[in-house]
Amino acid sequence: MVGRLQDKVVVITGAAQGIGFATARKCGQEGAKVVISDFNVEKLQEASRQLQLDGFDVHAVVCNITDEEHIAKLYEEAIKKYGYITTIVNNAGIFVNNTAETFDVITFEKIANINIKGVMLSTKHAIPYLKGQEGSSIINLASISGMIGTKNHNLYIMTKHAVVGITRSTAVELGQYGIRVNAVCPGLTDTNMAEQLIEGDGGGQSIRQAYENAYLLGRLGRPEEIANTISFLASNEASFITGALIPVDGGYTAT
Numbered sequence: 001m002v003g004r005l006q007d008k009v010v011v012i013t014g015a016a017q018g019i020g021f022a023t024a025r026k027c028g029q030e031g032a033k034v035v036i037s038d039f040n041v042e043k044l045q046e047a048s049r050q051l052q053l054d055g056f057d058v059h060a061v062v063c064n065i066t067d068e069e070h071i072a073k074l075y076e077e078a079i080k081k082y083g084y085i086t087t088i089v090n091n092a093g094i095f096v097n098n099t100a101e102t103f104d105v106i107t108f109e110k111i112a113n114i115n116i117k118g119v120m121l122s123t124k125h126a127i128p129y130l131k132g133q134e135g136s137s138i139i140n141l142a143s144i145s146g147m148i149g150t151k152n153h154n155l156y157i158m159t160k161h162a163v164v165g166i167t168r169s170t171a172v173e174l175g176q177y178g179i180r181v182n183a184v185c186p187g188l189t190d191t192n193m194a195e196q197l198i199e200g201d202g203g204g205q206s207i208r209q210a211y212e213n214a215y216l217l218g219r220l221g222r223p224e225e226i227a228n229t230i231s232f233l234a235s236n237e238a239s240f241i242t243g244a245l246i247p248v249d250g251g252y253t254a255t
Contacts, residue, residue: 003031014092028056065118097200187249216251
C-alpha cells in the first residue's frame with residue numbers, strides 16, 4: 001500500500017523526541033523520506049537509530065535553529081541527500097513558566113530566539129527549495145497558547161502568538177508559488193514539555209488531573225495525535241488548506 005506522503009521529503013526540526021519524533025515516525029509510515037534535526041546529538045542519534053530500525057528512510061542533521069549557518073547547512077544536507085524537499089515542519093521550541101511581573105530579558109531572548117527566530121530562519125532558508133516544487137508546504141507548530149491566554153505562561157504565549165502571525169503572513173506571501181503554510185495548535189500533550197509545565201504550576205497528580213479535566217475528552221493529547229494532523233497537512237489531501245490554524249486540543253478551545 002502506497003502511503004499518502006510517497007515522494008515527499010520532509011524536514012523536521014526538534015525531531016529527537018516528543019511531537020517531532022512522533023511526526024518523523026508518522027511521515028515515515030506514510031512513505032516520506034525524512035530529515036530529522038535537533039541540537040541534542042545523543043538523542044538525535046538514538047532517534048535516527050530507532051527510525052531506521054523500523055525501516056524508514058531517515059537522515060539526521062545536528063542543528064541549532066538559532067544559528068543561521070546551521071539552518072543553511074540543514075537544508076543543504078537535505079538537498080545533497082535527497083535532491084529536493086517538499087515539506088518543512090518547524091517543530092523545535094522550548095517552554096518557560098513566567099508572568100509579566102517576573103519578566104527578565106535573558107529568558108525573553110532565549111525563548112524568542114528558539115521559538116520565533118528559529119521558525120523564521122528555517123522558513124527563510126527553505127523557501128528557495130520549496131518554490132517550484134509541486135505540493136510543497138510549511139507546517140509550523142504553534143499551540144493553543146497562540147490562540148488564547150493563560151496565567152503563568154506569559155513569554156511562551158507571546159512566542160506562540162508570533163508563530164501564528166508568521167504562519168498567516170507567510171501563507172499570504174507564498175500562495176502565489178503554490179506553497180501552503182499552516183499551523184498546528186496542540187493542546188497540552190503528554191511530553192517532557194507538559195511535565196515541565198505541570199511542575200511549574202506546583203506539580204503532582206492533582207495538578208495533572210486539573211489539566212486533564214480542562215479538556216472535553218478528559219485527558220492530555222498524545223504526540224501521535226498531533227503527528228497525524230501534521231501528516232495530513234503535509235499530504236496532497238490538504239491541497240486547498242493554507243493560512244489555517246488547526247487546533248488539536250481535545251476541545252479545550254471550544255469552551
